Amino acid sequence: NLSVLEQIEKSGMKRLLVIGVGCQIQALRAVEKKLGLEKLYVLGTPCVDNVTRAGLQKFLETTSRSPQTVVSYEFMQDFRVHFKHEDGSEETVPFFGLKTNVLKDIFAPSCMSCFDYVNSLADIVVGYMGAPYKWQWIVVRNDTGKEMLELVKNQLDTQPVISQGNRKPAVQQSIPAYDQAVTLPMWAAKLMGVVIDKIGPKGLEYARFSIDSHFARNYLYVKRNHGEKLEAHVPEFAKRIVEQYKLPE
Template identity: 40%
Template structure:
């Protein structure tokens, strides 16, 4: 179901399932029930602590560290920790199938939902698809096949809706569902993707993958091995329009996928040349079990960086609030800051700016401030329903108005 002006929808795939009424799927939708709250309590027996500034942002964890596979998997997004963990879970018979995505053969940036039923199909699911993706659609195949143990790899909206649906309705209650989460933010609808890529990259036709990086640049990997690095500051002004992102993703309040058994990203890891360090947040006993499957294959590092990032968030928050308020602005096609100056600014910020867990702290706070004011000014009727309780606590820390 595509998102509409009236109803937020991230096209998670649950409503495409024919095996049960769509009204039941919608009643479990994260945009019906809101983020975290009861769902966090159902999983952990409690909600995140408001007294612990780290848990407040990163969610409940039992262990956090950075790591990379000693033998990275070619074609994966980073070193391939997720793909390897999923493969080992299948080989060790922890699961019979993996609900995930393949690349669309006609367009490698787009996704196709898949129930991967062997190691080759799991391997083929590696890599990023930077568009809204109906991951949950393949639950239907697993259900028809009578599978009793599956792994779901998804973004926060997938896992919120899935967990609620499994608890609320009988269909999946005798299925053991393990979950690996990706951090997710700034996702894009398929219809807007070509327009956006053309404005970011100087060679959109050869782009293979893209990521917003900790060095304040967008990295675009090309077919010939080149990595194009575009400073955030030098993007054409029209890309600052909040309307380029789906309203669902601008109303998203779980960047770090706090209901996953284990979250695997990169934003809290150090960015080092020629390394592919990832950030691992183990949340549950099942997450620990998944991690143990590949522990011997990992090169591990402690989290690094200085937690403090208050002045950086404060410098940008006023501008964010203003840009969420404005509805009818004409955005220029020009870059306000030329590329050469943007590169200098990115390098400077990289030197003095937050790193490691400080960068993760900054990025979580930046996005939750942006999303809170997006909902407040554009969907005020949804404010109470979708915004979780931890958000006002953080806004208050910065003295920002509710």
């Protein structure tokens, strides 16, 4: 909650670490100079697809076998949603098995018009989408980010980034599929999940798949709902990504 920023000046605090998603970090950077800090460290995560409170309920009820015991969930790079339950068990559901026709309106309007997926104002970003399953992906953006990584480097197992497959056909197919809310029966979704796990984009190419498909979806959302703001709102880098694909009207 960003209201905590009001307490910083009064507290006399001089060094601060903030962890947040892109829109929180944008707000933080806007007031950074007024906080009276000697040093600010910003650790970001990539972020996409936050849901409204009502949307969350709908998502859990339509997707999980036990909605009331879910403690967290994540759309992971193996093309499955991973739910963690109170008893420590994990449940996975293939992306292609989601009831898209019912779930189309669960995302917050802010997130449907967001283009800061990769948290571009953080010093260092930690996510999973550019790494193989079970690994994390670290992007260091500047000297402060380097300093932060140096502090923990000797506690980390690292390996070079990988990139496999070709995201472009998968992104192109995902655009009309989402737009028309295509929903597969679970047996077909599971089969598709196994196939895409074998031949689909991995590592950096999965991250690009996720960024490109979300930017295309969000571009269409802004165009259809706030057409007059499209030109000014969508950043140039996002326009260049979206231009690579054929979009419905």
